[in-house]
Every structure is written in C-alpha cells, then in structure tokens.
Amino acid sequence: MSRHPHAIYRFLALVAVSIGAVLAAGCDRSDPAPVIAQVGNATLTVEDLRDTIPAETMRNSTRDDLLEYINQWVREELLFQAAVSMGYGRDDRVAQRIEEARRGILVDIFLEDELDLRPFIAENQIADFYQNNLDTFKRTENEVSVEILWFDESADGEAARRAAVEGRSFAEIAADTSFGSVTADLVQGYLTRGELGDDLGDAVFALTRSNLSDLIRTGNDYALVNILDRKDAETVRTLEEVRNEIIMRQTSDLWEMKLEELLRRLLEQSSVSINAEAGLVLLGGGADQ
Numbered sequence: 001m002s003r004h005p006h007a008i009y010r011f012l013a014l015v016a017v018s019i020g021a022v023l024a025a026g027c028d029r030s031d032p033a034p035v036i037a038q039v040g041n042a043t044l045t046v047e048d049l050r051d052t053i054p055a056e057t058m059r060n061s062t063r064d065d066l067l068e069y070i071n072q073w074v075r076e077e078l079l080f081q082a083a084v085s086m087g088y089g090r091d092d093r094v095a096q097r098i099e100e101a102r103r104g105i106l107v108d109i110f111l112e113d114e115l116d117l118r119p120f121i122a123e124n125q126i127a128d129f130y131q132n133n134l135d136t137f138k139r140t141e142n143e144v145s146v147e148i149l150w151f152d153e154s155a156d157g158e159a160a161r162r163a164a165v166e167g168r169s170f171a172e173i174a175a176d177t178s179f180g181s182v183t184a185d186l187v188q189g190y191l192t193r194g195e196l197g198d199d200l201g202d203a204v205f206a207l208t209r210s211n212l213s214d215l216i217r218t219g220n221d222y223a224l225v226n227i228l229d230r231k232d233a234e235t236v237r238t239l240e241e242v243r244n245e246i247i248m249r250q251t252s253d254l255w256e257m258k259l260e261e262l263l264r265r266l267l268e269q270s271s272v273s274i275n276a277e278a279g280l281v282l283l284g285g286g287a288d289q
Contacts, residue, residue, distance in 0.1 A: 039077040130239045137237045143190035145228040156180035157215040157222040
C-alpha cells in the first residue's frame, strides 16, 4: 500500500526505518542487504541504493522520489532483460554507444579529480561569504522542523499519541512493535507548509500552543506530528544550513577558471591541429555572411 501521498520524506530517514527491524535483529554488514525489488534474477537492495544515489541527493530525496527510483529500476530491468533475450547485446550500435558513454564517464571522473575545489574553499571564506550576504539567506516563509509517525490504523495512532503525551520519544514509539504498523520520518532541517503538503501543512501550522498534534488523516494513512522547532519568515538560516549552497556559489567561477587553466596546460603539452575551414567547406557551412 502506498503510504503518504505528499513529498516530504527524507531519503535517509525512510531507509533507516524501513530496514530498522533487520538491523535491530542483529544484522551486521556481512549479512545480505534487504532486497527492495527483483526482476528475474536481478535484485535491487538497500546497499545498491546507497552506492548508486549520491549522498547529497539522498539527503534531499523525498519518499516519492525513492519510490519513483525503484519503479524506474524495475522498468529498465524489464526492458534490459527483454533486449538481451532478443540478442541486442551483439548489435554494433550497442558497442558504439558504450564507447561514447565510456568517453564521457572518463572525462567526468578526470575532471572531478583534477578540478577538486574542496582544498580551495577555506572555512574563513565560507564564514565571510555568509556574513556578507545574510540578506540572501532569509527565509521567505514560516518553517518547522518536525518528527512524523505514520500509521495504517487510527487506533494505533491514538495509542502512540497517548504514549507521547506520557513522555515517550517518537524514536522509542517507532521501535515499539506493540503500536502496530509504524513508519517514522524523523526529519532534520526545516520544512514549509507547501513541503508538508495540504493536509499536514494546514494541521501543523495551525498548532500554536502545543508541539504535539492530534492524529491527522492523510489519504489512507494517519500521521502524528511533533514540532521540534519553528522558524519565522525573514529569519536568517544558520551557516550550517546554507554551507553547501555557499560552497556551490563560491566554486562556480573557480571551477571555470581552473578548467581553462587545465585546458591551456593540456594544449601546451599536446600536439593539436585544427583545420576548421576545410571541414566547414566539406560540410557545406561556414560561408561568410
């Protein structure tokens, strides 16, 4: 059954809870990773996702993003297996495209290593950029940091709410199987009303005196929300919240400069001949206007 229809889940929180029972049962790194999807003999595991999806993408992915990735993997695997069974692995066009892709991948990895900018962005530069551009880091609307528990049955959700009122943490409730089917989203960072979705956003932002919500119906599921913190519009995000953004903004120009330097060095070290005019004549283009 599809759980929450709104795109608010953070990828790491979802994966951690989805395999939490396996880890709690004593699974170590040598055990087989839980299989998420299978097509024929091909499998997609949790470890495959961790290895395939960049860490930054994982931190910002929603549950819907994850489900779409899994569905896309199934679709591609179905098509791949069908193509192999029909002999397309021996098609000359395949070999040509593999070589084209190989060239692109080699260039990308080469540039990642050669133009690694991390050593060039000092901590004091990040801090100075932050202080000099505070106005650009203001929130445009109110935001909240929340924990969310999801339930299939309202009775389970109400029981969990009573436990929360009595002082039990959301993490403890999520790990307690006596509360029935529980999926936890222990969010790090801040969300706007729109990012929470219509039902949750309206209910959460209506809370003013309590941080613990009543049970909220969202589609076929029930949500229990605990507000960890609130931030008003026009408040400035912390340096840690915007660190990656600052690094991206600072390194964009530096990347271009270092790329030009690298290309100049390679030109000096290589034998390069360009006869563009002859090529343009043969192609029937390049005539003066």
